Amino acid sequence: MSEHRSAIVIGGGLIGCSSAWYLQQHGWHVTVLERDRIGSGASHGNCGFVCPSHALPLSGPGVVTKTLPSLFKSDAALSIPWRFDPSLWKWLFRFSRECSTERMLRTAVARNALLASSMRLYREFMASERVECEWQDRGLLLVYKSKRDFDNYGATAELLQREFSIPSTPYVGEDVQRLESTLRTGMAGGWHFTGDAHVRPDRLMSGLRSAIERNGAEVREHVEVNSLRIESNRLTAVETSAGSMTADLVVLATGAEAPRFAKPLGCRIPIQPGKGYSLTMPPLRNQPRIPMIFEEHHVAVTPMDSAFRVGSTMEFTGYDRTLNRRRLALLRRSAAEHLSEPLPEVVDEEWSGWRPMVYDGLPCIDRAPAASNVIVAAGNGMIGLATAPATGKLVAELASEEQPHLDPAPYSLARFLR
Numbered sequence: 001m002s003e004h005r006s007a008i009v010i011g012g013g014l015i016g017c018s019s020a021w022y023l024q025q026h027g028w029h030v031t032v033l034e035r036d037r038i039g040s041g042a043s044h045g046n047c048g049f050v051c052p053s054h055a056l057p058l059s060g061p062g063v064v065t066k067t068l069p070s071l072f073k074s075d076a077a078l079s080i081p082w083r084f085d086p087s088l089w090k091w092l093f094r095f096s097r098e099c100s101t102e103r104m105l106r107t108a109v110a111r112n113a114l115l116a117s118s119m120r121l122y123r124e125f126m127a128s129e130r131v132e133c134e135w136q137d138r139g140l141l142l143v144y145k146s147k148r149d150f151d152n153y154g155a156t157a158e159l160l161q162r163e164f165s166i167p168s169t170p171y172v173g174e175d176v177q178r179l180e181s182t183l184r185t186g187m188a189g190g191w192h193f194t195g196d197a198h199v200r201p202d203r204l205m206s207g208l209r210s211a212i213e214r215n216g217a218e219v220r221e222h223v224e225v226n227s228l229r230i231e232s233n234r235l236t237a238v239e240t241s242a243g244s245m246t247a248d249l250v251v252l253a254t255g256a257e258a259p260r261f262a263k264p265l266g267c268r269i270p271i272q273p274g275k276g277y278s279l280t281m282p283p284l285r286n287q288p289r290i291p292m293i294f295e296e297h298h299v300a301v302t303p304m305d306s307a308f309r310v311g312s313t314m315e316f317t318g319y320d321r322t323l324n325r326r327r328l329a330l331l332r333r334s335a336a337e338h339l340s341e342p343l344p345e346v347v348d349e350e351w352s353g354w355r356p357m358v359y360d361g362l363p364c365i366d367r368a369p370a371a372s373n374v375i376v377a378a379g380n381g382m383i384g385l386a387t388a389p390a391t392g393k394l395v396a397e398l399a400s401e402e403q404p405h406l407d408p409a410p411y412s413l414a415r416f417l418r
């Protein structure tokens with residue numbers, strides 16, 4: 001029935017390629033257009049956490065008073081260097097309105113739906129496509145130096161267990177070092193989320209690419225989409241650096257750069273690029289066993305079979321790709337304060353990428369109001385790897401007009417009109 005339907009996916013990151021894979025499962029013939037190389041955006045050097053534990057959004061009660069002031073410090077883990085950018089200020093204002101318990105919980109329900117579904121879907125995908133991406137089920141350990149912060153986290157851990165059945169185990173004082181012996185002595189404790197997993201993101205991307213190509217997708221790299229032609233509420237052409245193209249369906253999956261196409265699609269896509277960094281190096285001699293987040297610095301470490309990665313920090317500096325040495329130094333400093341083995345002076349890769357951040361912590365997965373054959377799939381923020389399969393599956397279900405496997409309402413574009 002759907003054999004002859006064609007789709008163009010714009011953007012070859014995790015969201016675009018996952019959408020392509022699920023569209024293929026629903027019988028679509030897919031072409032992926034990528035301006036650069038497949039997986040060269042945020043999907044490349046991220047921390048690789050498949051993390052159902054991240055159900056709570058960044059916005060929460062107290063965030064405005066506690067966190068926002070520190071954002072303006074240049075070496076804080078989260079930073080917003082001062083600049084004139086009305087869209088950023090509007091974004092921050094709307095973010096601040098999300099910081100109530102009620103809104104945080106409502107958002108968490110929708111994040112949890114995507115995260116929990118994605119964990120199941122990843123396991124099915126891995127089994128059916130036999131992707132080698134160094135998948136490990138070792139959980140995620142949140143490490144605290146401050147006893148007060150460790151104790152305070154207890155209320156959040158309890159909330160995650162009560163509301164979402166997400167379990168975690170506390171390890172107090174020296175016990176956390178017994179669990180993860182590569183930590184320095186003197187940590188206050190840690191919370192271990194045993195249901196999380198991790199991967200090597202670039203291997204996941206190449207596995208996904210091979211899978212969609214095996215299933216018949218045409219993958220076109222170094223093709224940039226410049227504009228969309230829309231007539232009578234339908235997209236009639238995608239204008240690219242390689243000429244004009246058309247298809248029955250177009251999926252916009254350009255991550256942090258999706259807002260560029262919002263106007264012709266008749267919607268708002270309030271995404272800000274949240275720049276993050278990572279350092280990737282060969283495995284340490286004394287490599288940690290469990291991925292960790294050093295909570296006081298918001299710095300993450302990912303022990304992969306073939307590498308070791310230190311990543312994170314968030315900078316709202318607009319569409320700027322420069323590598324800020326202070327941010328990279330913060331990653332090193334945090335690793336040195338927590339791990340007994342120093343990082344090597346020279347690393348394989350210093351990287352930055354733009355997280356596609358929506359102020360309410362939820363992605364946009366919806367048909368465009370001004371073009372009924374376009375689906376927007378962008379804005380997965382800090383959990384794009386962990387939510388890619390459910391996002392892609394929902395795209396395919398909306399495209400095929402099938403009963404969605406989860407309620408699409410929280411990810412609608414209409415929410416930005418309220």
Ligand SMILES: Cc1cc2nc3c(=O)[nH]c(=O)nc-3n(C[C@H](O)[C@H](O)[C@H](O)COP(=O)(O)OP(=O)(O)OC[C@H]3O[C@@H](n4cnc5c(N)ncnc54)[C@H](O)[C@@H]3O)c2cc1C
Binds near residue numbers: 385
């Ligand atoms: C430091 C860091 C750590 C992170 N850690 C994690 C983690 O542990 N777990 C997790 O779940 N998430 C993590 N994330 C977030 C995750 O990386 C992103 O949410 C995810 O990669 C977004 O995928 P995407 O496909 O939407 O965007 P991208 O991967 O950025 O893909 C978008 C693609 O669109 C292409 N494109 C843009 N414009 C055009 C155009 N006009 N024409 C053609 N192509 C175009 C780009 O070149 C790009 O390849 C992290 C992010 C960062 C920065």
